Amino acid sequence: MTLFKEYIFPRLIQWVIVIFIGVSLTFLIPRMSPINPIDQAMGRLTAFQTLSPEATLALRQSLMDLYGLDGSLFSQYVNFWGRVLRGDLGPSFSAFPTTVTEMIGSAIWWTIGLLGLSTVIAWTLGLVLGALAGYFPDRWWSKVLENTLVSIYPIPYYIVAFILLMLFTYYLPIFPLVGGSRGAPGFSWSYLSSLVYYGFLPALSLVIGATAFRFIMSKALAGTERTSDYVRFAEIAALPKRKIVFRYVIRNTMLPQVTDLALSLAAIFEGALITEVVFGYPGLGYLLLNAINASDYNMIMGITLLSIVGIATASLLIDLCYPLIDPRVRYR
Amino acid sequence: MDQPPILEARDLKAYYITEAFGVRRTVKAVDGVSLAIRPGEIYGIAGESGCGKSTLLKMLLGEFEPPLTPVEGSVTYDFGEGQHDALDMSEGEVTATRWSRVSYVPQGSMHVLNPVRRIGDTFHDFISTHQPMSRRQTNERVAAYLAEFGLREGVLRAFPHQLSGGMRQRVTIALATILSPKLIFADEPTTALDVVVQRGVIQLLKRIQRDHGSTLVLITHDMGVQANLADRIAVLYAGKLVEEADTRTIFKAPRHPYTQHLIGSLPTLEDKVARVSLPGRPPALDDPPSGCRFHPRCPYAMEVCKTIVPPLVTLEGGHRAACHLITGETDHAAATSPALA
Structure with missing residues (x-):
């Protein structure tokens, strides 16, 4: 019960406050911008045709209604919250009348699948390889790994992505250039294997950089663990190396790394802009880029809200999981 | 003997x-x-x-x-x-x-126990490396052994940070000696x-x-x-x-x-005089002093101490010491005893 009162409850409150402030800012910032989306939409609609003044006024009024720009700032704010809580983010400006919720709903699974898998794979790979290299710094494979990954790490991501794209779709056309899948969606072998086939290159491009980063972190952390008293003691007691690496070294380097994992999983909701654009992958990042290009405010706001809620929730979940990972947190 | x-x-x-x-x-x-x-x-x-x-x-x-x-x-x-x-x-x-x-009781037990493992798990890690034993068996054996040290069985389920310094030291000694x-x-x-x-x-x-x-x-x-x-x-x-x-x-x-x-x-309890401390500090071992390594700090240092390393000589009762004062004495005794006889 004290665990709930002293640990869980304050964090729940914190989560509510963060989301409240984030959503409020998302509401306020576009309204402080000098660009009026109604004028823009009107401009777009009336660019190639003239409307009667009555029709223009009616159109303006219905756009105000639709975008929630009617009434005082406060009543707009109350309405805005009402719509956010109902999950109604309004129509997309550029793909009217499809709603933002619908469009995000269809894009998000691509992003979650691609980024979720590649993040988890890169994290696990980097963590284990880094810990092994940190625990056995004098082995030849540890030096080869370190030199390779440290050289790869500083290469800008878009260069890695373009190199992969050129190598494997142009010079050696093994992988497809754009798209997310082939054939009708369903639990068929051909559809599922096409998911892997289309997702492989974008995932690989993400995994390379993320693994290098995780490797460097994990190696540094494991290097300090290696000289700790409990690892030395376990070594003198001749515990098997495998046990020492996994249960003594990695287990103790986990806490900061689990935080990182959760935060990068939360960042999934922002989409992987460059990846999805370079590989023509139909995810959130691609959607966001199009929305920005088309001044699709509702869509931009929708994706922003999603990432606020996503990151706040992920942080809450990490906090709630800490006691499971580090027993010392349990009895603060 | x-x-x-x-x-x-x-x-x-x-x-x-x-x-x-x-x-x-x-x-x-x-x-x-x-x-x-x-x-x-x-x-x-x-x-x-x-x-x-x-x-x-x-x-x-x-x-x-x-x-x-x-x-x-x-x-x-x-x-x-x-x-x-x-x-x-x-x-x-x-x-x-x-x-x-051969076992080893480490210096300072503050950090020799894995902070994220329960004491019982650590015991199992250490014991099962040397004697194949099930989790239940180690638990029983460890609980019995810890009781001799005045530690309750609940310690097995605790994490190191939940124990006091003295308990942790006893747990560490138990961990080092449980296999006799x-x-x-x-x-x-x-x-x-x-x-x-x-x-x-x-x-x-x-x-x-x-x-x-x-x-x-x-x-x-x-x-x-x-x-x-x-x-x-x-x-x-x-x-x-x-x-x-x-x-x-x-x-x-x-x-x-x-x-x-x-x-x-x-x-000592009786005397109230300030203790005499030995000036200087032990020499750096990459370039130790020649001869007897103690000679720069030794109040009795002689010429011979600066050049010749004193051998470790055995005195009566297996007492061994390495000092030219003693070597001289035994040499002297060895040299003079025939004359006395």
């Missing part, structure tokens, strides 16, 4: 050899130490910081890695079934030897503990040694602890054994000037 020594070091030399940018640096941390430890005794190794105690311990345990390199000499174990070379064990031999025969090892190394087991806990630890080590009939090698600079526990004491100075005798002799009739100062620095 007549049993072969359980642990014997012969002319052991262990140096830290480092090479950076073509410059080779050799630190002679242990330089020609010979000692024999008898089964069942408590053997104390004393000396101030930087005299090679820890390095000697690493060599006696056979747990060393570069830059520490054995250069000469040998360390052998004998558990009553022939000799083992401690400096050249395969991984399998190390697993077979450690914990079931024949030879236990204790490295500064009482350092950094308050005096009340220190007393408990000393009694505990004494009891384990008596109950299991094990041999205890006690490494500490604390002469008070040595006096309380050890049967025999070896005094190290600058990587060399300067004196070795039974505890009573070391305290009542030390022969080496360094030992005399070490004992002389201990306060």
